[in-house]
Amino acid sequence: MTQFSQSVPECKTLTYEKKGKFDQVEIVWNDKDVPRIRADNYESLGFGYGYAHARDRLIELVGQAIAMRGQRSRYYGPEAFSTLGFLKTTNLNSDLMFKLRVPNEWVKEEFERLNRETQDYIFGYVNGLNYFVDHLSETQYQQIVGQEPMVRFEVDDVVRFTMRFGVMKELIEIGPHLVATANCINTSTPTDRVSFHRTPVEVEGGFGSNAWAYGGDVVEGGSAILLGNPHSAWQRNSHQLRIYMHQCHLTIPGVLDVAGTTFLGFPLPLTGYNADVSWSILDAATVTPYVMQLMDVKLEQDSIKYLVDGDYQSATIRSIEIETLQESGDITIQSYQFAQSHLGTLFQLPRTPNKPPGWYAITNPGERNAKGLDQFLSAAKARSTREFIEQIEQYRGVLCQLVIADKHGDVGYVVAGNVPPITDEAMASAHLGVEGVAFNVLDGSQTKNSFRDQNQRPLQAATSFYPNIISRGIIHNTNNSYKYSEFGQQQPDYPSVFGQHKQQRTLAAARLDYDPRLIMSYKRMQEISLNGKINALQALEVVFDNRNYAAETFLDWILTLESHDCSTTAKQAFQVLANWDRRNNADSRGALLFHQLWSKLVQAKLVKVTGFGDPEVDSEISTTPQSQKVILAALEQSIAELKQLNFALDTAWGSVLYQAAENQHVAMHGGSYEQGILNGEMPAELTHDGFDYILFGTAYLQLTQWQHGMICPQVLLADGQRDGVDSKARTCQLQMFLDKKLYSMPFSPPALGEHQDYR
Template sequence: MITIASLPKLCLATLLVGLGLSAQARDVPDDIHAEIRRTTFGVPHILASDDRSLGYGIGYAYGQDNLCLLANEVLTVNGQRSRYFGPQQRTLEQRENLTSDLFFTWLNTPTSVSAFWQAQPAPIQALLEGYAKGFNRALAERTTQGLPEECRQAQWLRPITAFDLVKLTRRLLVEGGVGQFAEAVVGAKPPTVAAQRGTHEFHLAMERQQRFALERGSNAVAVGRERSATGRGMLLANPHFPWGGGMRFYQMHLTVPGQLDVMGAALPGLPVINIGFNQHLAWTHTVDASRHFTLHRLQLDPKDSTRYLLDGQSLPLDRQQLSVTVKGADGQLSTVTRELFSSRFGPVVQWPGRLDWTSQVAYSLRDANLDNTRVLQQWHAINQADSLAALQDSVQRLQGIPWVNTLATDAAGQTLYMNFSVVPYVDTDLLGRCSDPAAGLEMIVLDGSRSACNWKVDARAAQPGIFPTQMQPHLSRADFVQHSNDTAWLANPAEPLTGFSPLISRDSLPLGPRSRFALTRLEQPGKLDAQDLKQMVMDDQVYLADVLLPDLLKWCAGERDDASLKTVCDSLAAWDRRANLESGLGLVHFQSIMQALQKQGGFWRVPFSPADPWYTPRGLAYERADVAAKLREALRASAQQVAQAGLVEQRQWGQIQQAADGTPIHGGPANLGVYNAIQSVEVAPGKRLVVSGTSYLQLVTFDDKGPKAQGLLVFSQSSEAASPHGGDQTRAFSAKQWYPTPFTEAQIKADPQYHSLVIRATDSADKAVQREAQSAEAPRG
């Protein structure tokens, strides 16, 4: 088990793997200081003279707002949840603690973490060291002042190290790959050993995989000078990320005079901006449709199911002993040990009924992002880019983007789309020779018995075994580019992106309803302005309602004699086809009906046509007896569900879907074409809790003076219920009120909530508390 409880243990563990200097042992300057200027909603604008001081300010500000959140995520990526909460309790992602701990103990070995650290250039190391130091200062101060309720009694609360931040980064890297197979990694057993994981855990894992694109999806639009009303670039960033945990965005502004001036949102523990803007350009990301891992079917040695055949040679599977400390029901600690198996491709994975380990075959998973040590350098380079060309050059050179597309625009009105993420170099030829046709293309399974079936290597790529960017999709245009988690195919229909490996992008696939909605809005005649982009989100239009509801209501008109359907049909007819707070029960019924139809399929009047991807499929084939039967069943089921939930006809959507503090939230399911995608789960009859969806809204335009931004961090800056910034932006979002984003010095200091705090590493804890109290009492600018 990896346990980093103090600096000496960290240094010892590091020395054991041959690292000369640890992240915390190096000599660092004493004059580490930063100025944190807060504006409306508590957004921090962090000013520092060097990278270490900047990291210090970032970590401190984050610790002020999200102390418990980051500490809890650090506990997770160190594989220590079972020690404090017990092995059977669950993580935020509904994974058993023991499974989570074993997985992260495997992922974040001292060797892997040290190798990642050693690969970082000095500025990144300085940022990480500063971040840890700043967070620990916030921890010390808040311990003196009184810890937040969320972790007031936490025995697991401790200072963090730069290595903890590396572990958080490595967790982010594998989100699009092996991170979705934690149960399959830790549960893999030879056929002679009884399986130790129940099918229920794998059922939950399958649900998580299916939700991945929903919980980490996004919309993005970059408008160029040909379509922009101002003749300059405009960018709408609308990422859909979880509202809690390790993927919860944080808004901040980072400045090192003469080197860096960037603003936007970052994930916990990262000292860089992931989505944002600077003086010259604005950019965002969307989860891509590329494949970032492959499975390799191993042909096992007939004499021993823990050996596999590669090019006719029998090789032993590598064995790795993992130990996790667990707390029993009596509070006593004990050690649980598991043995994990790996081939030269990666860990053996076992998924009952899906990826079985038999006496003949087993499956090994290779994740391209396990070797991606460039991710922090990549965003740091993007943050510093002074042009679209510089941004594109940095991504082509570093190839550090893990599993997202990049869309950007600049003040001159040029737009850019790139699917330059880390993708295994498996081209069409290799697929034809080595893949299992029965597995299809949703999960790539290669022949693991032949070395010739491993990933290809191209010297142009930043990492062996991945595609060079010269073979990946990108598009530069002066009208627009857009993306909503489909393939790269129709980022702009006027210039389709075709001919790529199926692992990168596939042609002629149906567009998702959010992409169809976006293209409908973008292709309307005339120029586009900022309000047009804003309304794409705030209109809360349910795109599939416009496509299907007219036919559904026609069918309802022919079913007037069926009293069991009348209430639902009346609700549908009265519904405004929106997911607004005041939208009625028709929205609830439409969701239920569409869920039933989409599960069964075969209901479209006009099927999908690659020649008309924008407007197909469309229409409801209600004249067909089989579709009519499905409709009757779906409407009756919806009526029953609404009745059981106690929802009266006057109930509005805002009374049903709410944030944790009870704030009503507009928006709805992405699979219905709601651009303002909000995912909520039922927590009580007639009540739904928002868990993910629209998270950080950023709308950037440019004028002669530079960028002009507006937006919201929808779930607010702080994850602490008692914080004044724990729900203020959530309430603004509920009211559909976006706010200007202060960026220049004049804008920052003119903000009505402006206040400043200077922090120095040489301050004592008592002096720091006194300094902060004085800052809080200072007059606002």
């Protein structure tokens, strides 16, 4: 942290000029650094939030703008690695990806397609960002910006921030092969750097979320309860542009009143609430958002041709220019050429376990789409779960899942992004027909398999194609598919693009090999449903009890592997594990040793989820004699690791998992998805000082319920509102996290009137 703030309530009135008129914008920050912005129209409201957002997260937003413009190579060099959202690759791969898949002409077209009120809001937001920068003193500029690059924000930046949601996951497939693809087209493309860029894209462990919505039939009083638990990163630097939550409260009297958290430069609450509805966002981890079409391509000396319905067509060439920082400090422009077919760019991809090598096109109905801005602005005004889902469907844009609850007791689930409108039968008909090849790898040489309209735009699915759920029971989601999102009810089968429970493999959050969170959630839903109606305290305990599914399920058997002739340290380790409470609380002793051990068992593929997404089917551990030897060896290795780092076998979990605040350590709790801990905190590498940092996990919590018809939100943003600023608000919330407490956020008029910070 570079600065310290006392975080006392603060109020600021801005004057926003537009077309010769002057609007007043009021911003009030409470003692947790959360801004409430009040204005009379959308443009002024956007201006106020732009100002408040820049005050707290300026350098993060600059980094997002640079990345989405495809300019990281210009500022940081092409070969350095960076994390964008949750995907790690080289700057050059990132730049090529966004230049190719979010081109400037699409960005401008998409802005013009937005609703007028959305355009006004974005225009004001960008002006607010720039206004903040323009009014910094020289000293303030040095404190906040220092040696980091600075840009002038544009409306196009916000549109790019939104369009990225539709194409981001393509980076996993094509990112490491973009430079090699260009080399095939133009042999003058620099080849000495290809090896860096061929490094597979790393999906950072821990990216995911949880959400629970309890409907009126299971909640006292008939209204619903929602616990939103979207996971985010805890640490930012110029090469780690992960997901970081920022709280806000946006008000236009009589028109809009919404609060919640934004992230990734998207300037509207993606997890949030209004007076009548509350919602939480989750990664659509099981959704397959695009198809890959294998093309028959012929490279000739002066042309590139591809086969369509028996005839070879000539591809055109598209040049992408990348500004590149050289070691000398000079900026040069390098050009990369890509072949264009009627299906878009052609990518040369190597063989993988689920697809053959060759040239591929991608048909993605989520491309060329910024409607997510209309989507969340419209949904923010919904008055019921049903109306919220209708608005999400009308402006389908952001690829995610949403869990919703309302004051009337209805809860719901909806996929918010676009998916290929392809039934399983149509997908099978278009498939390559090769055993072991992924179900969405198709024969691109036939027009019938293009799944595009007469203008070669990807086909869009009808509303009826999507698996919405509205219930008065329980909705729970841990990045699983729709199929098991309603507790106690299996949904009818929808096409496989929505979930892989029908396949012989499952897609899990962050591409994890083993993620039993849904099984643990199902177990907890069974338990809390037994005793009648569910209350808010029970809902919060589902996250904060820190129960370890892997330990509850498998530790008793592991303890039977202790033999009479095992080493003294192994006996001590078995004793520590036997005495452990099988939770990942800050004071839990044994959690650290188990964490080190369990990661090795997962890596050795000794544990697996066998139910293909069905939470009623428990996971399994291999108990063969050979597996037992592997487990004992993994235990000995874990003991040695802790000894080398000077940690006792029974070191308290919170002494290695912690956050620094005001020159002191605040213990944390929670743990790995791979252990089925619902309070997910995925730690980075263990060092002599503890875990280096938290990759992703619980930072923001949103617990909403209605009492006497009024919403009563309780929230927490434990990692703080302000990037690079240590504050009393952050320290307070870290301590509240340790104490497993949330704070009441005033929202309704009576609550605002009673709260001194908002008077």
